[in-house]
Amino acid sequence: MQAICYDKVYVQSISLISTSKNITLDVLRLDKLHEVISGNKWFKLQLQIKACKQANKTTIATFGGAYSNHIVATAYACKLEGLQSVGIIRGDEPKQMNHTLQQAQSLGMQLLFVSRSDFSNKEQLKQSFHQDNWYWINEGGYAILGAEGVTDMYHWIDKSYTHVACATGTGTMMAGLIKGAAPHQQVIGITALKGHDSLQEEISHLLTPKETEKPFTIFNAYHFGGYAKHPKTLLDWMNYLYNTYQLPTDIVYTSKMLYGVFNLIESGYFADGSKIMAIHSGGLQGNLSLPKDSLVFA
Numbered sequence: 001m002q003a004i005c006y007d008k009v010y011v012q013s014i015s016l017i018s019t020s021k022n023i024t025l026d027v028l029r030l031d032k033l034h035e036v037i038s039g040n041k042w043f044k045l046q047l048q049i050k051a052c053k054q055a056n057k058t059t060i061a062t063f064g065g066a067y068s069n070h071i072v073a074t075a076y077a078c079k080l081e082g083l084q085s086v087g088i089i090r091g092d093e094p095k096q097m098n099h100t101l102q103q104a105q106s107l108g109m110q111l112l113f114v115s116r117s118d119f120s121n122k123e124q125l126k127q128s129f130h131q132d133n134w135y136w137i138n139e140g141g142y143a144i145l146g147a148e149g150v151t152d153m154y155h156w157i158d159k160s161y162t163h164v165a166c167a168t169g170t171g172t173m174m175a176g177l178i179k180g181a182a183p184h185q186q187v188i189g190i191t192a193l194k195g196h197d198s199l200q201e202e203i204s205h206l207l208t209p210k211e212t213e214k215p216f217t218i219f220n221a222y223h224f225g226g227y228a229k230h231p232k233t234l235l236d237w238m239n240y241l242y243n244t245y246q247l248p249t250d251i252v253y254t255s256k257m258l259y260g261v262f263n264l265i266e267s268g269y270f271a272d273g274s275k276i277m278a279i280h281s282g283g284l285q286g287n288l289s290l291p292k293d294s295l296v297f298a
């Protein structure tokens, strides 16, 4: 098994041709962190795994959909850390398991399938499945400890940056970036879900009252039709990013986030002298679900 290695992560600078202003854009290549636990998932899990061990529990139980990066990352991280893992999966057990579920299972995760309606009531599920030696992690790693683990990303983001941009699912990564930001650093979140109106509140739940006063902004207009939707305009954009900057992105999160950042730069949102760090949070394995030859990479 491959250990987590911060040395593989680097900052890629993007030379901008789309603006006459003096704006710097860098990309934090967390997709390089690990082949399986890519991007932000490790940061969200690390302190929760520690807490599990400190509580002398032997098993991590968590939730996810059939294509969840969080499920695979949890399975791998648990194996690496000598813990058992259980994944509660939304929907009936398929006859043929997809790549994500097969991978989780081969990493030793026990998969339990529950109906979509049962899946919507997590508290009920926790009560009915719970065992004494289980430590629960929310879907997507959503937790204060999850967000606190994300502050490690400032290892690569120094005070010279004025903005930090990220994609949002549960908002845990964004909450962590807000926690770790210096007072002058504004965090920008680009939503991957359509009509995710509760996000602001969900992020606030992970912050202290003081942290909620820090500058952060959510943009809802770059979801390309909704979660995991990938019209041709998005695939064209991904190919453009790769051809121009050798920057591979994923269809669910990072391509949409960078589209948003470029669009905000072009529309004059950022002041002269802005220095932006965009977080490449990984997820590239999600591109495997595309028909062959959709992308010039992958």
Ligand SMILES: *Cc1c(COP(=O)(O)O)cnc(C)c1O
Pocket (backbone or CB within 6 Å): 039, 040, 069, 070, 140, 167, 168, 169, 170, 171, 172, 173, 174, 250, 253, 254, 281, 282, 283, 284
């Ligand atoms: C899971 C994931 C996200 C979403 O992170 P949240 O903390 O849930 O907002 C963003 N980008 C990638 C690539 C992911 O896999």
